[in-house]
Amino acid sequence: MNIKSQKDFFSGLMFMGVGVAFAWGATTYSVGNGARMGPGYFPLMLGVLMAILGAAITFKALVVETVGGDKIGKWAWKPLFFIILANLVFGVLLAGLPIIKFPAFGMIVAIYALTFIASMAETGWKFKNTFILATVLAVGSYLAFVLALKLQFPVWPAFITG
Template identity: 30%
Template sequence: MTLHKSARDLLAGGIFVAFGLAFGYASYGYDLGTPLRMGPGFFPLALAGFLVLLGLVIALAGVRNTEDAPLGAFPVRGFVLIIGALMVFALTIKGLGLAPALFLTVLLAAFASRRTKPLAGLVMAVALPAFCIAVFIYALRVPVPLFGPWWPM
């Protein structure tokens, strides 16, 4: 199946716009606050606006581009591993705690790409949680336990 590059860009732009609108709608359930005293809904709304803007720019580029290019196969492996990683995090954060849940999440997400070597995936699965722990637990003092009740310690 061959589509114009413009069709690919229009599809990608539409997906960005749809996600941006959905997150923007969801952010209105929280207090927005003001730019000086931001509420919990301010940042998600700003991020949603950025997604919509990015989607419109990508779609506009698609309208201007008329080159032929194959659409390519749908990356089933990547899709399953990324969605699976998000689900593992959601299901294990309370039971395992932040450190092991992040380790598992990053490890699964790292192998969504066929180009990731096992050592590189392991390095990412150690380094990214270490960075998140430093930022969220120690710097921002977010009250999330490092290890949960499921962890055998």
């Protein structure tokens, strides 16, 4: 069998792998049914849909001819590094690291750090645009998670709120 688009083929395999992993992981929870959904229902359905989508993309990559075979390019190491770093820093700033007595800095500081670090992955990023984006994300997250959903986690650093 001839792969006609490498990008689509491997992205389809990735979608199938992640979908199967989610669906399999969801079976450890109570799934329930459509009328009485359990905690495993949504991840199971999401996993099944991702696997089906991946199968469709993989099939298309094997059937539909593309110009030049849609070869996979070189790894983009800089964006990969900054996106992973941004997520790690977000988690540490949001919850802290009790093992080394690093305090939680709260949601607002964590969102600003996440946005600024992740935007460094882009070539030619601008401070003003990143600041506006971080502010919109912080305000939106505060409204959604703290005010609307009433989730209990630190919003500001402990040295500010006491």
